[in-house]
Amino acid sequence: MATAQQPTALYARNVPGHRPTRIDTLLAAGTFLAVAAAVATHGGTPAQLITGYCFAAAFGALPLLARRHPVPALLAAAVGVIAYYMLDLAPVGLAVHTAAVLYVAADQGRARAASLVAGALLASSIAARLAEGDDPSIVLGVDLGSQAALMVAVIALGDAVRSRRALRAELARQATAAAEERRAEAARQVEAERLRIAREVHDTLGHAVSVVTLQSAVAQEALAEGAPDDARAALAAIHAAGSGAMSELRATLGTLRRDTGPRHPDPGIGDLPALVDGVRRSGLPVDLRLEGDLQALPTVVGTTAYRVVQEALTNVLRHARASRAEVNVDATGARLHLDVVDDGDGPDPHGRLDEHGYGLRGMSERVTLLGGSVDVGPADTGGFRVHAELPLPAGAR
Numbered sequence: 325m326a327t328a329q330q331p332t333a334l335y336a337r338n339v340p341g342h343r344p345t346r347i348d349t350l351l352a353a354g355t356f357l358a359v360a361a362a363v364a365t366h367g368g369t370p371a372q373l374i375t376g377y378c379f380a381a382a383f384g385a386l387p388l389l390a391r392r393h394p395v396p397a398l399l400a401a402a403v404g405v406i407a408y409y410m411l412d413l414a415p416v417g418l419a420v421h422t423a424a425v426l427y428v429a430a431d432q433g434r435a436r437a438a439s440l441v442a443g444a445l446l447a448s449s450i451a452a453r454l455a456e457g458d459d460p461s462i463v464l465g466v467d468l469g470s471q472a473a474l475m476v477a478v479i480a481l482g483d484a485v486r487s488r489r490a491l492r493a494e495l496a497r498q499a500t501a502a503a504e505e506r507r508a509e510a511a512r513q514v515e516a517e518r519l520r521i522a523r524e525v526h527d528t529l530g531h532a533v534s535v536v537t538l539q540s541a542v543a544q545e546a547l548a549e550g551a552p553d554d555a556r557a558a559l560a561a562i563h564a565a566g567s568g569a570m571s572e573l574r575a576t577l578g579t580l581r582r583d584t585g586p587r588h589p590d591p592g593i594g595d596l597p598a599l600v601d602g603v604r605r606s607g608l609p610v611d612l613r614l615e616g617d618l619q620a621l622p623t624v625v626g627t628t629a630y631r632v633v634q635e636a637l638t639n640v641l642r643h644a645r646a647s648r649a650e651v652n653v654d655a656t657g658a659r660l661h662l663d664v665v666d667d668g669d670g671p672d673p674h675g676r677l678d679e680h681g682y683g684l685r686g687m688s689e690r691v692t693l694l695g696g697s698v699d700v701g702p703a704d705t706g707g708f709r710v711h712a713e714l715p716l717p718a719g720a721r
Contacts (some may be wrong), residue, residue, distance in 0.1 A: 345386045348424075351353075351387045351424035359376070359379065362376075372413060379404065383401070386401050394428065408421065409452075417471055418449055426475060429482065430478070439479055448469065452458060522686065532566060534641045535603075535606050536566065538606045538607065538641055539562045561606060590629075592655070596612060596651070597612060599633065608637075608641060608646065611650070612653075615652075615655065621716070622717065625694065626635055637649065639683065639684075645669050646669075648667055649666040651662075658716060659713045662710070663710070664709070666707045667705070669707075696713050697712070699712075
């Protein structure tokens with residue numbers, strides 16, 4: 325987070341805001357000294373000198389006020405210049421009095437107002453000087469050009485500084501937004517990976533634990549009844565379930581550790597017969613029907629279909645108290661249809677789902693990621709039904 329905020333923090337220290345800056349202070353001091361020097365050089369009565377110095381102080385204060393109140397400062401400068409020359413004080417031109425306040429006003433985004441004030445002052449000065457009989461060639465040819473050029477220059481400079489500062493602010497904002505987006509994207513990727521691992525661990529261990537629990541009960545019952553062959557078969561099923569779970573768990577841990585060695589392939593649609601056989605060995609008869617060209621299915625679709633069937637059969641073993649189940653896989657249309665139906669007790673909100681609903685939630689997440697849908701509820705013939713649909717690409721139909 326500190327990295328995301330750094331561009332804005334660095335820029336914030338250079339933004340003037342509404343308080344006078346060091347440049348404003350230098351401009352104020354320069355304006356005061358220039359006007360005061362002109363007053364002192366021109367001379368006059370003590371009253372004129374005092375008045376001139378007061379005007380010098382006032383003109384020097386305006387750049388400090390313009391940062392917070394640019395338009396009033398511009399108007400005050402215009403009125404001050406008119407009053408200054410009406411009192412017949414030391415002539416210093418227009419730009420000396422107003423350059424600093426014009427610059428600050430333009431820097432504060434008031435370039436248009438600064439231009440209007442500058443234009444009005446120039447027009448008033450020209451009209452007054454021509455009315456007094458000054459040489460038009462000097463007034464219009466020399467003084468007007470120099471004064472206008474200086475005023476335009478300071479206004480343009482102030483507006484350019486403001487534009488550059490705005491550009492820097494926008495670049496800083498974009499950098500911050502980009503850093504935040506990268507952080508959010510990294511967080512989304514971490515969350516997605518965490519959910520994927522949670523689904524893998526649940527599907528792998530949940531099914532294995534269900535088989536182990538059921539087969540251990542079968543083995544205990546067989547030993548109690550003196551049926552060692554049945555007990556050995558149950559123990560063999562427990563061993564097979566544990567070995568399969570450990571193999572898939574190693575593959576998941578290898579992904580987390582970024583191992584570059586050979587990985588155990590993810591189970592797919594072709595592993596459904598072995599999955600069903602394992603459930604049958606647990607004592608639940610299961611009918612498996614496969615239709616369509618299942619070998620052409622994309623790997624991710626096959627893996628998702630396998631996990632859906634695995635979770636559905638795991639829930640049958642855990643909760644359904646069913647005597648049989650059916651698994652139908654149909655890939656003959658534009659969508660892959662999965663149906664797992666049992667003849668058990670049907671939906672039971674208190675006992676049918678795993679304790680926190682992680683299994684069915686993970687099933688729904690897997691299918692939704694591929695643009696499919698899951699429907700879980702009572703079967704038409706009683707019992708429980710899990711129906712899932714997954715879209716198939718054109719080449720897999």
